[in-house]
Amino acid sequence: MIMKIIRYSKISRLISVVILSICPVFVASAFAQEHAYFIDLKSRKVTELGTLGGHNSKASGINDAGQVVGYSETADGQYHAFITGPNGVGMTDIGPPGGGFSWATGINKTGQVVGWSGNGADGTHSFITGPNGTGMTDLSTLSGYYTSGIGINATGQVAGLSSTALGSAHAFITGPNGAGITDLGTEGMGYSLANGINAAGQVIGTLGSISSGPSYAFITGPNGVGMTSPLGTLGGGSSWATGINDAGQVVGYSETADGQYHAFITGPNGVGMTSLDTLGRGSSWAAGINDAGQVVGYFETADDQHHAFITGPNGLGMTDLNSLVALPPGAVLSEAIAINNTGQVIAYSYIQGIPMVPEPQSYALMLAGLILTVTMVRRKQKG
Numbered sequence: 165m166i167m168k169i170i171r172y173s174k175i176s177r178l179i180s181v182v183i184l185s186i187c188p189v190f191v192a193s194a195f196a197q198e199h200a201y202f203i204d205l206k207s208r209k210v211t212e213l214g215t216l217g218g219h220n221s222k223a224s225g226i227n228d229a230g231q232v233v234g235y236s237e238t239a240d241g242q243y244h245a246f247i248t249g250p251n252g253v254g255m256t257d258i259g260p261p262g263g264g265f266s267w268a269t270g271i272n273k274t275g276q277v278v279g280w281s282g283n284g285a286d287g288t289h290s291f292i293t294g295p296n297g298t299g300m301t302d303l304s305t306l307s308g309y310y311t312s313g314i315g316i317n318a319t320g321q322v323a324g325l326s327s328t329a330l331g332s333a334h335a336f337i338t339g340p341n342g343a344g345i346t347d348l349g350t351e352g353m354g355y356s357l358a359n360g361i362n363a364a365g366q367v368i369g370t371l372g373s374i375s376s377g378p379s380y381a382f383i384t385g386p387n388g389v390g391m392t393s394p395l396g397t398l399g400g401g402s403s404w405a406t407g408i409n410d411a412g413q414v415v416g417y418s419e420t421a422d423g424q425y426h427a428f429i430t431g432p433n434g435v436g437m438t439s440l441d442t443l444g445r446g447s448s449w450a451a452g453i454n455d456a457g458q459v460v461g462y463f464e465t466a467d468d469q470h471h472a473f474i475t476g477p478n479g480l481g482m483t484d485l486n487s488l489v490a491l492p493p494g495a496v497l498s499e500a501i502a503i504n505n506t507g508q509v510i511a512y513s514y515i516q517g518i519p520m521v522p523e524p525q526s527y528a529l530m531l532a533g534l535i536l537t538v539t540m541v542r543r544k545q546k547g
Contacts, residue, residue, distance in 0.1 A: 198222050198512050200234055201497065202252030203489060205474070205507040210489045216244055216257050223510035225270040225277075226502050232510055233268035233277050233297070243267065245279050247297035251508070258297045266291070270316040270360075278313035278322050278342075288312060290324055292342035304345045306334055313342075315360040315367075323358035323367045323388070333357060335369050337388035348388055356382070359416075360408045368405040368414050368434070381405035381416055383434035396437045398426050403437075407452045407459075407502075415450035415459050415479075425449060427461050429479035440475065441482035448473065448482075452502035460485075460500035460509055472500035472511045485511065 200213040200223040215221045218237025225233045230251040235243045238257070245258045245268035260266040264283030271277050275296035282288040290303040290313035305311045308327025315323045320341035325333050328347075335348040335358035350356045351371055358369040365387035371394075372379040380394035381403040397403045400419025407415045412433035417425045420439070427440040427450035440459060442448045448463035457478035462470045472485040485497050491513065500511040 199495065200232070200236075201491075201511050201513060202226075202230070202232060202248075203485070203497075203509040203511060204230075204251070205488065205509060208489050210491060211252050212492075213248060213252055214255055216246060216255060221246070221255075222512050223501055224268060226504050226508060226510045227271045227273050227275065228504045228506055229273070229275075230504065230506070230508050231271055231275055231296075233271045233279070234510075235265075235267040235279075245277065245281070247271070247275065247277055252510075256297060258293060259291070259300045268297075269312075269314050271297075272316045272318050272320065274318075276316060276320050276341075278316040278324070280312040280324075287327075290322065290326070292316070292320065292322055301342065303338060303342050306336060306345065306347050314358055317361050317363050317365065319363075321361060321365050321387075323361035323369070325355075325357040325369075335367065337361065337365065337367055337384075346388060348384065348391060351382070351391055353380070359404075359406050362408045362412065363410045364412075366408060366412055366433075368408045368416075370404045378402040379404060381414065381418075383408070383412065383414055392434060395430060395434050398428060398437065398439050403428070406450060406461075409453045409455045409457065411455065411457075413453060413457055413478075415453045415461075417447075417449040417461075427459065427463075429453070429457065429459055438479065440479050443473070443482055443484065451500060454503045454505050454507075456505070458503055458507070460503045460511075462499040469496070470498045472497040474500060474503070474509065485509070 198220045200221040202211045216236040217239030221236035223232050223234035232248045232252050236246050243265045245266040246255050260281035266281035268277050268279035277293040277297045280288045280290050287310045290311045291300045306326040307329040311326035313322045313324040322338040322342050325335050333355040335356040336345050338345050353371040354373040356371050358367050360368050367384045367388050370379050378401040382391050384391050398418040399421035403418035405414050405416040414430045414434045417427050425447040427448040428437050430437050446464045450459050450461040452460050459475045459479045462472050473482050474485050475482050495513040497511045503509045
């Protein structure tokens, strides 16, 4: 399959990731095998989650019971959302109904799962399930063609992004159990996307412009009311928020004055921004945080590889997760995705020597890039 990509300055890398996100078979063939792992830090036991019959799987969310969600390649080459039992045991295919692909991106304490699905022809649809991943219900949209649910809290409030009738991407929040949808706006920027939500309904995410320009991390008040942006940067022009805990501590990554990327953590309610370590290397990126403030993510090694990291409470200290566990020969924990309140972590590995996707991007950024690509191509055609 040959694809022609129109490149637009700083979003060209984002668009490339979007193409990968909507063509999972292409991802598998071009970027090798990914294996999802469940890690119990108390016992230091590592369990490979397996797949739904294919070669690849990737975890994206975990609750305090250790139920894991993500997506996996099936025997026929599709990618389907999955859920496991407690402590990462077993893997169940949860969709999509009627064929196509689906990704699960978040899970709450009752096992309600949120994510998005599509078939390549009808855009993408956000979904929410019942407890333990049973059933799949489409969420409403902001009158657009594409939508993606990203995070979910204990009451089933969902945060994500949706295209609007005008073609831009806007962050949204729903009511309990995915009911209703509220546009969070863009604060005068070109797009907004939500990457997470906590128990109070505080939403975090990123604001950006369609043309080249900076991106800003944001946090809202309870139930998505009010948007504070920017949260600040670490001396550079842009910052991105990727996770939030129930105290409102936000994690993500920011450009620094010397052009690197550093993982960061804030205080409660997004106040203040503190750079995390890079373990003496170039850059680091934070992906998730638990209520104790333990942060997980990944950093860049001296040989340009990615290694997963974990910190202590409130982001103090940083340790290469690979040094804490025993892995199969040739496997490296390249990114830690999330950590729950019992110290269980989900991560993925790659086979050394096989190329990885080089830039850090969230699931929401993938879809936002798709929406922006479609919008810009349409504008170009009209012009």
